[in-house]
Amino acid sequence: MGAGPGDPELITVKGARLLKQADYVLSTGSLVPRELFDGISAEVEDSKGLDIDQIVDRLATAARTGRRVVRVHTGDPAIFGAVQEQRARLHALGIPTATVPGVTSALAAAAALDAELTLPGLTQTVVFSRTAGRTPMPPAESLAALAALGNSTLCLYLSASLTDKVARELVAGGRSPDTPVAVVQYASMAHKQRILRCTLATLADEVRAARIRAQAMLLVGPAVDPHNKERVGEFDSRLYARDFSHRFRKAADTTHGSTPRTPRGRCFEPAATLEPGHE
Ligand SMILES: C[S@@+](CC[C@H](N)C(=O)[O-])C[C@H]1O[C@@H](n2cnc3c(N)ncnc32)[C@H](O)[C@@H]1O
Known part of the structure; x- marks a missing residue:
């Protein structure tokens, strides 16, 4: 559990x-x-x-x-x-098991930042990974390899004591040194949670200065840029767009008499699969 x-x-x-x-x-x-x-x-x-x-x-x-x-x-x-x-x-031994899920720390860290990790037009991919510690990484999954996944948001577990290496590998893999990073230690824990904002260029120094070595999540990518909150309209989904029809809502006529601009289902999989609250 x-x-x-x-x-x-x-x-x-x-x-x-x-x-x-x-x-x-x-x-x-x-x-x-x-x-x-x-x-x-x-x-x-x-x-x-x-x-x-x-x-x-x-x-x-x-x-x-x-x-x-x-x-x-x-x-x-x-x-x-x-x-x-x-x-x-x-x-x-013949003993059956069953699993009950829990909230993983990457998502608690995203909540602590009050951030969405999949912003339309920016990235639609989240990676749960780590850098190699005592457990080696499969070569095809090195951070340098994962860095190549566009603007994807990387959630790095078990890596807070290896931030020099994390930053070096991600930059070697093609991420800009200016890429936003958020470090969330003790995510969700009252009185203990700490949030550190930096970039790949400053990550190692900032984490060292803050003496963060464990129980921390590194979230890397432009989706965790703290300025995203100020960018009204920049990362809007199509789901709530006035000119977008789907099974549960008809597009408003935003063109004063002509048909809606966005064809039904253009940005989503078949409209019939959409449920309310599904973004
Ligand atoms: C062995 S892993 C276990 C992960 C756990 N199963 C999960 O889903 O969050 C331990 C790592 O998870 C992360 N972690 C666990 N709890 C955390 C929390 N409350 N805040 C930040 N990071 C946490 C840290 O990166 C830590 O090194």
């Missing part, structure tokens, strides 16, 4: 219910808010001192004795969660 990025209110309703119903909870520790376990009756254990065999042994033993077991991970378990190794071992 994903516990979300740190704000105890950012767990899903389903996740909170499963915690209430659990008999045994094994949590990854530091970034999982303690408040999530207030008032629950389960035995709660922290896995940060355990190796993979001990973790699987704890989960399997609890499951085999009929206890309802919840394994809690920070953010969303599918992103750098190290869950597959647990899942595969449990399955080999």
Whole structure:
């Protein structure tokens, strides 16, 4: 189960219910808010001192004795969660698993910035990645290679202590040194969250000066330019454009008598697939 990025209110309703119903909870520790376990009756254990065999042994033993077991991970378990190794071992022991998602820290960081990562006309692509640390990167996914993906917004996990390398590789891959970067440490956590705005050219110095080394998300790309908020009309979607028709709304006649300028469905996939609230 994903516990979300740190704000105890950012767990899903389903996740909170499963915690209430659990008999045994094994949590990854530091970034999982303690408040999530207030008032629950389960035995709660922290896995940060355990190796993979001990973790699987704890989960399997609890499951085999009929206890309802919840394994809690920070953010969303599918992103750098190290869950597959647990899942595969449990399955080999005949113990089924299921996943409940959580808010990943990249999206909590975007919320902290009050920013949209996919701005029409600028970028429509978000990349979740990291720079190589002790886990090597597949060569085709080096930051230099990812930099080549146009104006895409790069959300870099596990990279706050390697900002020299991040900036060097992204610039080598073709990103301008002026590319906006936002560093969000402890995203969503009251009293702890910090936001640092800089560019690739200044990233390493700024992060060093702010003494940020861990628990931080790097968001890179023009979508996180803080001035975007002042650019009224520049990144508008077609969905709410007055001259754009779709299944739920007919275009206003903006041409005083002639037919609407934008053909139905020009900028979107078939209009029939659009739902309200879908941008
Ligand atoms: C092992 S990964 C786990 C990611 C997690 N599964 C998720 O979905 O957010 C740990 C990295 O996630 C990022 N991270 C996790 N929580 C964060 C938070 N509240 N604020 C900023 N970054 C966070 C940091 O980059 C950290 O190095």
